[in-house]
Amino acid sequence: MRNPKTKKSNARKQRRLSEVEEIELLDAWIESGKPDSGSNPLAFPPPPPSAPVGRLADGGFSPYVGCKLFQQLPISQKTKDGLKRKYTEMSEIQRASLPHTLSGRDVLGAAKTGSGKTLAFIIPVLEKLYRARWGPEDGVGCIIISPTKELAGQLFEEFKFVGKYHSLSAGLLIGGRKDVEAEKERVNFLNILVCTPGRLLQHMNETPNFECSELQILVLDEADRILDAGFRYEVDAIISQLPKHRQTLLFSATQTKSVKDLARLSLKDPEYISVHAESVTATPERLKQIAMEVPLDQKLSMLWSFIKSHLRSKILVFLSTCKQVKFVYETFKKLRPGIPLKCLHGRMKQIVRMAIYSQFCEETSVLFSTDVASRGLDFPAVDWVVQLDCPEDIPAYIHRVGRTARFASEGKSVLFLLPSELEMFRKLQAVEPKIPIQLRKANTQRMQSISGLLSSLLVKFPTLMELAKGAFKTYLRSIKKQKDKEVFDLFKLPIDDFAASLGLPMTPKVRFIQQKTKKNTESEETTDSENNEDGSRPASDEKQHLEGLEEAEDDVLFPKESSVEIEDNPAAVFPLKKPKKKKLKINVLRPIGTRIKYDDEGNIIPPLAALADTQHVDVLVRLDKVKERYEKLKEEMKQRDKEDKVLHRQRLREKRTKEKMKLKRRREEDEEDDDGLDVDETESGVPKKSKLYFHSDDDDANEKREDVRLKTDSVSIAEQEELALKLLNSMHS
Numbered sequence: 139m140r141n142p143k144t145k146k147s148n149a150r151k152q153r154r155l156s157e158v159e160e161i162e163l164l165d166a167w168i169e170s171g172k173p174d175s176g177s178n179p180l181a182f183p184p185p186p187p188s189a190p191v192g193r194l195a196d197g198g199f200s201p202y203v204g205c206k207l208f209q210q211l212p213i214s215q216k217t218k219d220g221l222k223r224k225y226t227e228m229s230e231i232q233r234a235s236l237p238h239t240l241s242g243r244d245v246l247g248a249a250k251t252g253s254g255k256t257l258a259f260i261i262p263v264l265e266k267l268y269r270a271r272w273g274p275e276d277g278v279g280c281i282i283i284s285p286t287k288e289l290a291g292q293l294f295e296e297f298k299f300v301g302k303y304h305s306l307s308a309g310l311l312i313g314g315r316k317d318v319e320a321e322k323e324r325v326n327f328l329n330i331l332v333c334t335p336g337r338l339l340q341h342m343n344e345t346p347n348f349e350c351s352e353l354q355i356l357v358l359d360e361a362d363r364i365l366d367a368g369f370r371y372e373v374d375a376i377i378s379q380l381p382k383h384r385q386t387l388l389f390s391a392t393q394t395k396s397v398k399d400l401a402r403l404s405l406k407d408p409e410y411i412s413v414h415a416e417s418v419t420a421t422p423e424r425l426k427q428i429a430m431e432v433p434l435d436q437k438l439s440m441l442w443s444f445i446k447s448h449l450r451s452k453i454l455v456f457l458s459t460c461k462q463v464k465f466v467y468e469t470f471k472k473l474r475p476g477i478p479l480k481c482l483h484g485r486m487k488q489i490v491r492m493a494i495y496s497q498f499c500e501e502t503s504v505l506f507s508t509d510v511a512s513r514g515l516d517f518p519a520v521d522w523v524v525q526l527d528c529p530e531d532i533p534a535y536i537h538r539v540g541r542t543a544r545f546a547s548e549g550k551s552v553l554f555l556l557p558s559e560l561e562m563f564r565k566l567q568a569v570e571p572k573i574p575i576q577l578r579k580a581n582t583q584r585m586q587s588i589s590g591l592l593s594s595l596l597v598k599f600p601t602l603m604e605l606a607k608g609a610f611k612t613y614l615r616s617i618k619k620q621k622d623k624e625v626f627d628l629f630k631l632p633i634d635d636f637a638a639s640l641g642l643p644m645t646p647k648v649r650f651i652q653q654k655t656k657k658n659t660e661s662e663e664t665t666d667s668e669n670n671e672d673g674s675r676p677a678s679d680e681k682q683h684l685e686g687l688e689e690a691e692d693d694v695l696f697p698k699e700s701s702v703e704i705e706d707n708p709a710a711v712f713p714l715k716k717p718k719k720k721k722l723k724i725n726v727l728r729p730i731g732t733r734i735k736y737d738d739e740g741n742i743i744p745p746l747a748a749l750a751d752t753q754h755v756d757v758l759v760r761l762d763k764v765k766e767r768y769e770k771l772k773e774e775m776k777q778r779d780k781e782d783k784v785l786h787r788q789r790l791r792e793k794r795t796k797e798k799m800k801l802k803r804r805r806e807e808d809e810e811d812d813d814g815l816d817v818d819e820t821e822s823g824v825p826k827k828s829k830l831y832f833h834s835d836d837d838d839a840n841e842k843r844e845d846v847r848l849k850t851d852s853v854s855i856a857e858q859e860e861l862a863l864k865l866l867n868s869m870h871s
């Protein structure tokens with residue numbers, strides 16, 4: 139009788155050989171039908187669905203450029219098997235980009251929201267690593283960066299779905315989770331990292347031996363957002379640590395074309411694929427969009443009435459700030475509209491955010507959210523997107539409304555605009571390709587005013603009173619911070635009516651508004667000669683005015699009690715008459731540990747001047763020398779530091795390469811004389827070539843899941859996922 143050990147080992151060998159053969163075939167197939175650089179695969183006629191696929195009788199290969207079915211692509215059987223459980227036909231962005239991405243080219247892909255961009259990068263990632271026979275000992279082969287944690291989570295799930303039959307390992311690295319230490323131990327053994335920029339950088343900085351020098355492919359989802367100023371520091375720091383020789387894919391519904399941005403990523407002759415560039419509309423065709431003029435003080439009543447008349451719809455409501463979301467959620471909950479309510483914002487704990495995200499995917503309900511939910515999230519079957527507050531710009535509008543009418547489904551959106559924000563409507567109408575949006579009059583007769591109800595709630599619940607104040611102030615602040623001053627004008631807002639509409643008994647004091655009012659009074663008092671010819675404020679005066687606003691902004695959330703006195707005291711309106719108190723400024727940029735020296739009159743002596751002997755005539759000469767020497771030393775240290783780092787990296791790389799070779803050899807030996815045990819980790823702690831997912835939200839859950847994974851090998855992925863969901867829900871409740 140044949141030894142079962144030998145049988146298993148033979149089966150493994152056979153599997154490896156067939157994988158090698160498949161890879162050789164795929165490489166040759168891709169090479170034979172590669173599209174020309176700059177060509178558009180959508181322009182090629184699709185082969186008939188019944189046409190033979192792969193190697194043909196004449197020794198050639200079937201064409202894949204222009205094909206419509208996933209099965210016709212030169213991709214591994216494992217990926218095809220993963221896909222076919224849900225996907226058959228490709229979407230336009232997938233058809234247009236996959237022939238290029240599979241050929242190893244850098245791609246900038248733009249397509250409308252909900253058009254299937256995620257698969258357009260998941261497939262090439264899996265294929266690239268599969269064809270490179272990537273294993274656990276090879277470490278990080280792909281990094282996918284997403285702007286939000288929820289989106290990263292969603293991408294991770296899609297990777298698990300499509301990559302189900304691959305033996306690659308993937309990890310979800312997002313901030314706000316307790317298990318960073320556990321992550322650090324395993325991150326070097328993960329092949330695909332789906333992460334947010336902050337958490338990735340944290341690993342790059344803190345995790346000993348974190349290595350991505352062999353990175354094969356980098357993906358930026360929502361690329362324009364990742365590359366904008368908000369993530370500049372993180373992204374630059376990350377890119378500087380990645381090898382230049384790699385494939386880079388950038389996808390978004392609103393793609394960046396900034397040459398500077400692309401240079402930051404060192405793209406090599408990228409393919410620009412914009413499948414909807416010629417489309418008549420910039421938004422999904424099945425999306426009905428309306429805008430409504432609603433005065434600020436009627437917004438909440440209008441929203442309430444809207445929800446009451448759509449109790450069977452799944453509604454996503456966008457507001458500008460976390461505090462507004464909290465306030466509207468808490469008060470509406472108390473008013474019981476007759477539909478479940480949920481809220482999502484950046485200040486919530488990660489575990490709760492994830493649970494809310496999953497619940498909203500499943501349940502017909504109303505979700506109040508900030509822009510954390512505006513990009514990429516694929517909530518199924520959202521009926522309405524309501525933008526209670528105006529988006530900051532057109533891309534933000536496109537992404538928000540894109541949460542509905544996804545893929546082949548329909549959806550509706552309504553944008554509430556203040557009378558002073560109607561310019562946004564004109565801007566939306568003016569863009570190319572068009573955004574088909576209509577301005578409708580609000581039906582105020584059917585509106586149920588809730589400001590009275592809100593007032594009573596605020597009296598009854600002091601916490602709601604605080605939330606209302608927070609919502610009031612942060613909304614005004616958000617308007618003040620908006621860049622587009624043609625749309626957002628703080629001083630056109632009916633502030634008192636707004637406060638009353640939130641149920642507030644009095645208008646809270648907001649310093650930057652008082653400041654402005656005060657300045658206005660002042661300018662009325664100034665003589666004509668002080669103004670410019672066109673009546674505008676003199677430049678220097680304008681500067682002072684802006685500085686005043688900036689200073690006041692720091693205090694916007696904590697208005698000082700003294701502001702009341704300033705108002706009551708007429709002398710305070712003319713600050714010139716009031717002796718100014720000299721403020722002590724703390725220089726936060728001062729390096730820690732440096733002492734500040736003062737001269738006899740209390741002026742700060744600059745550090746170098748303090749070194750000089752002011753009694754002697756050659757002070758200047760010596761000062762210069764000190765400075766020069768200091769600069770020289772600094773340069774030398776920088777240089778040495780750089781050299782050290784290079785040397786250190788080189789040593790690490792050599793060490794890791796040696797380790798990798800050793801591990802790879804050992805794995806192959808192991809595979810050859812396997813003892814039949816199927817455990818996930820070898821003695822050295824390095825996982826064998828078997829699937830490994832790393833995604834846990836806290837230590838308990840982590841342990842529980844590890845138990846499941848190690849003890850019950852027979853548990854299917856579906857069962858594990860169900861278990862994970864239960865855990866998540868139980869943690870939430």
Ligand SMILES: Nc1ncnc2c1ncn2[C@@H]1O[C@H](COP(=O)(O)OP(=O)(O)OP(=O)(O)O)[C@@H](O)[C@H]1O
Nearest residue numbers: 227228229251252253254255256257391514516545
């Ligand atoms: N080829 C396909 N066939 C059927 N459904 C698909 C296909 N490709 C994607 N989908 C589905 O379409 C939905 C939207 O896809 P996806 O989230 O990738 O869109 P997107 O273009 O990334 O959107 P956004 O710009 O909002 O991020 C998902 O539910 C996905 O499962």
